[in-house]
Amino acid sequence: HMYRVEPIYGETGPIELPNCMYKVDSVYCEADTSGISRPELVQRLEARQEQLLKKLESLHSVVQKTRESLSIGMEKGTPSTGQISASSVSASMQSSSSTAPGGAPPLDVVLGASPGRPPFSVWPLKRLLGERRRVLLSCHTHSSVSGLPRRIGDLGRLEAGGIGDSRSFYDLVLTLVWKQGAVKTSPSRIDGLRYLGRLLDPSYESLGPVEATEVDHWLDQAHHGLLHGKNKERQAVLKALNAQLGNSPYVLGSSPSLADIALWSAVLQLDLLSGAPSNVKRWMKTLNEDPKFKLPESCLVPEVI
Structure with a gap:
């Protein structure tokens, strides 16, 4: 070789390589928050x-009193949550209908309605x-109504029989109050229909989740699409x-x-x-001829209030 050079470093032990590029002290620390106020x-x-817990306690108390007034006991094996369902009310009413009058007080349901929008669904x-039970339906007129149209009077005469009986004779008392502005002040009247539907035997909710959901869908269509919808929405519901x-x-x-x-009621x-599609007209004709849906002739034609 041309020339020789001595090593420029001495012999050392194994070199330990770092496992990270560089180290940084932690930017976190546990602060003492005992003296700091919580965010607003x-x-x-x-x-x-x-507030919600207080409301729940209040509702629990109301439900308990209602259950006691209807003589409904909690079944063995069910959680004692104080909840009451329409099925339990229905069961109580069925048992009371087989006993002599004068037992548990009747279940009272009060409905408000405008003479211009009579809830025909109440009658079927x-x-x-x-x-399955003894039911009394009575109609009353609020002081806000000066006069009732003919068809409302005819509807009232349907219930003329049995009014003389004592209320204690019945299991369920339906009171329909005719008053102005009922449509505006009670936009969720469909919930009253749902409640009465739960008292049926069997109730619509006991028929299975699929059918119960379908019933709820059409109830919403009747309420939002027909009764409270515009012309375009009503036509869409009729088409469906x-x-x-x-x-x-x-x-x-x-x-x-x-x-x-x-x-049908909507x-x-x-x-x-008059402007409904053919299948709807056929269906309405079938229902109007059904004894359970039978109404006075004056209710089947429009009347100017």
């Missing part, structure tokens, strides 16, 4: 939670409920109903259901029959 948002959430429901009735004689099969009652209230 957390305090508001806690206050709201306390009353007849269906009357198959017409298609549904092309597959079966009634909305959900071979027999009338709570959905039929709600839709079509009558709004006088939509």
Whole structure:
């Protein structure tokens, strides 16, 4: 070789390589928050939670008193949550209907309605409920109403018989109050229909989740699409109903259901029959001839209030 150079480093032991490029001290530390006030948002959430708990306790107390007044006991094996369902009310009413009058007080249901939008659904429901229990339907006029149209008077005469009986004779007392502005002040009247539907035997909710959901869908269509919808929305509901009735004689099969009652009542209230599709007209004719849906002739034609 041309020239020789001595090593420029001495012999050392094994070199330990670092396992990271560089080290940085932690930027975190546990702070002492004992002297720091909690954010205002957390305090508001806690206050709201306390209010909700108080409301739940109040509702629990009301339900307990209602259950005691209806003589409904909690079944063995069910959680003692103080909850009461329409099925338990229905069971209580069925048992009381087989006993002599003068036992448990009747269940009172008060409905408000405008003379311009009579809830025709009350009458077929009353007849269906009357198959298993004693039902009284009475009509009263609020001071805000100066006069009633003819068809309202005819509806009242349907219930003329039996009014003289004592209220204690009945299991269920339905009170219909005619008053102005009832449609605006009670936009969720469909919930009253749902409640009465739960008192039927069997109730629509006991028929299975699929059918119960379908009934709820058509109840919403009757309420939001027809009774509280604009012309375009009403026509869309009638079109969907017409298609549904092309597959079966009634909305959900071979027999009338709570959905039929709600839709039938809405079509009558709004006088939509004359411009309805063919299947809807056929369906309405079938229901109007059914004894459970029978109404005075004056209720089947529009009347100017």
